[in-house]
Amino acid sequence: xxxxxxxxxxGLTPWQTVGPFFHYALPxxxxxxxxREGVQGERIVVRGRVLDADGAPIPDALVEIWQAxxxxxxxxxxxxxxxxxxxxxxxxxxxxxxxDDGMFAFHTVRPGQVPGPGNSMQAPHIALGLxxxxxxxxxxxxxxxxxxxxNAVDPILGLVEPDRVGTLMATREGEQDGMxxxxxxxxxxxxxxxxxFDV
Amino acid sequence: MDMLQYSPQNLSEPPSLYPGxxxxxxxxxxxxxxxxxQTLTEVTGPIDFGDRLLRAPVHDMTRQGKGDPIGxxxxxxxxxxxxxGRPVPHTVVEVWQCxxxxxxxxxxxxHDAPxxxxxxxxxxxxxxxxxxxxxxxxxxGAYPWRNHHNAWRPAHIHFSLFGAGFxxxxxxxxxxxGDPLIDIDPIAGAVPADARRRMVSRFDIDTxxxxxxxxxxxxxxxxxxxxxPMENSL
Numbered sequence: 234x235x236x237x238x239x240x241x242x243x244g245l246t247p248w249q250t251v252g253p254f255f256h257y258a259l260p261x262x263x264x265x266x267x268x269r270e271g272v273q274g275e276r277i278v279v280r281g282r283v284l285d286a287d288g289a290p291i292p293d294a295l296v297e298i299w300q301a302x303x304x305x306x307x308x309x310x311x312x313x314x315x316x317x318x319x320x321x322x323x324x325x326x327x328x329x330x331x332x333d334d335g336m337f338a339f340h341t342v343r344p345g346q347v348p349g350p351g352n353s354m355q356a357p358h359i360a361l362g363l364x365x366x367x368x369x370x371x372x373x374x375x376x377x378x379x380x381x382x383x384n385a386v387d388p389i390l391g392l393v394e395p396d397r398v399g400t401l402m403a404t405r406e407g408e409q410d411g412m413x414x415x416x417x418x419x420x421x422x423x424x425x426x427x428x429x430f431d432v
Numbered sequence: 433m434d435m436l437q438y439s440p441q442n443l444s445e446p447p448s449l450y451p452g453x454x455x456x457x458x459x460x461x462x463x464x465x466x467x468x469x470q471t472l473t474e475v476t477g478p479i480d481f482g483d484r485l486l487r488a489p490v491h492d493m494t495r496q497g498k499g500d501p502i503g504x505x506x507x508x509x510x511x512x513x514x515x516x517g518r519p520v521p522h523t524v525v526e527v528w529q530c531x532x533x534x535x536x537x538x539x540x541x542x543h544d545a546p547x548x549x550x551x552x553x554x555x556x557x558x559x560x561x562x563x564x565x566x567x568x569x570x571x572x573g574a575y576p577w578r579n580h581h582n583a584w585r586p587a588h589i590h591f592s593l594f595g596a597g598f599x600x601x602x603x604x605x606x607x608x609x610g611d612p613l614i615d616i617d618p619i620a621g622a623v624p625a626d627a628r629r630r631m632v633s634r635f636d637i638d639t640x641x642x643x644x645x646x647x648x649x650x651x652x653x654x655x656x657x658x659x660x661p662m663e664n665s666l
Binding site: 242243244245246247248249250251252253254255256257258259261285286287289291293297299300301307309310311312324325326347348349350355358360362364365366367368369370371372375388389392393397421422426427428429430431432 | 435436439441444445446447448450453455456457458459460461462463465466467468469470471472473474475476477478479487513515516517526527528530536537538540541552553554590592596597598599601602603604605619620622623626627628630631652653654655656
């Protein structure tokens, strides 16, 4: 840009696949549980299946999520929304390997709305990163909730072709231990290919 | 709201689809990625969570069993930097690798090479205030994989890094200097040659410890903060 005073950029270290053998190194006990005892907000379960071009489940993928707490606050110094408290019982970050059926599941809370570009507000969403054998780099997508009023004016959904927005919407799938369950399948390729983002 | 932004993704990144690496064919999107601005969601991310979330640090991967693992003991150290050369302090570095014979402890690794009861091949360190990390391990072996006839992975250590935000996440592999397999490997080869060199560690006599272990240096560069409005006005 016009930033002549800054030092030259160093070349970034490139991405490589996580490979098939990460299971003893990256997942940890409780990595899929973001909400602990006493968490603020509505507890939910988000689960889904990771599928390849043929609709076959991918049993060696890794899913990471990052989200705001129920008040719409990220536990990070760049989030300066003083009127929205950090919840010490909520981590915001989860990691779950897929099982033999390609399934992952997280125990979390319904995120609050967070600010978007300009003066916009983003509808409740969960950022998702997908890794796996055969994925040379992370694929990034977002999970939205179908009943959120803010979806219609969400600045990110507005950048997606209308006929593909549905791939970013979780669907209600009953309850588990009194918590609403949301289903979010990830189609890496194929007729119902999930929208992936370049961030 | 003035928002921090991280620098653009590297143009020399590997593509999602690289047919030489056969598994990418059914596991890569065919639609174009949708470019979105970095919002508060992408500029924030998990930091300072090493103690809260991940398991305890493992600085010496040769001390996880009852005895010494077989193989060539090595020291790997370096710095985690952003693309302005600024250190990324207190960030978690997760590493994993196969043993000296080229076998992972993973149950799905069926390569006909021995497991080492004294080596699990996983470590986890946190950078210091200057972005430095260091761990001790065994030099990993090369191993065959079934991508194509006579396919062999160059010796490598997997690295998982976070940086300051969701957008700066990186998983990569560290290779060893002079390995003839690097340039015929479809995974390393998915990265253009000039950028591929950034994944190759260098031997360093100052990291090497007398009568004990060879040292390799591997610096990692993550996406950094783009110009802030303040810097732009200078």
